[in-house]
Amino acid sequence: MISPMTLIISAxxxxxxxxxxxxxxxxxxxxMAPSPQTQEWMTSAATVLLVALCVTSAFADGKEWSDPARPIAVAVAGLAAWFRAxxxxxVLIAAVTAAVIRLVT
Incomplete structure (x- = not known):
């Protein structure tokens, strides 16, 4: 077990x-001025990190797998965002999608 002092020092x-x-x-x-390649890489890296966070949050709920409604709602929200809604x-489309799926199942 991690000691409280270790947690305080880490924080x-x-x-x-x-x-x-x-x-x-x-x-x-x-x-310092980053090169155009570096700026493009940093933009791509931020997008990849955001997508990875969304995927991780969609499929895992702490220590357990999430219910099927969450990843479907995240996918629908991603599709709506892709079309620049x-x-x-x-957010409302994702919430309604999750609510309907949970109501049906």
Missing amino acids: VVLGAFTYGFRVAGPLLHGR PFLVV
Whole structure:
């Protein structure tokens, strides 16, 4: 079992690195200019991370697999977002889809 002191030290170190990373952005903005390839890679990496988070959250619910309604609702919301529906519409479509599937099953 992890000791409380280890958790506190880990949280402080993580917070310090996060703060340092956020401060480094404005400080280095004028000194460093990423290449167009790097900018394209960073954009793609952010998209991949967001999709991975959505897929992980859709299929897993903590320690158990989620019910079938959640991944279907996420897929429908992704399809609505692909067609550039407004965010509120995407959320409502996902909620209605999940509710209908849960009602039927």
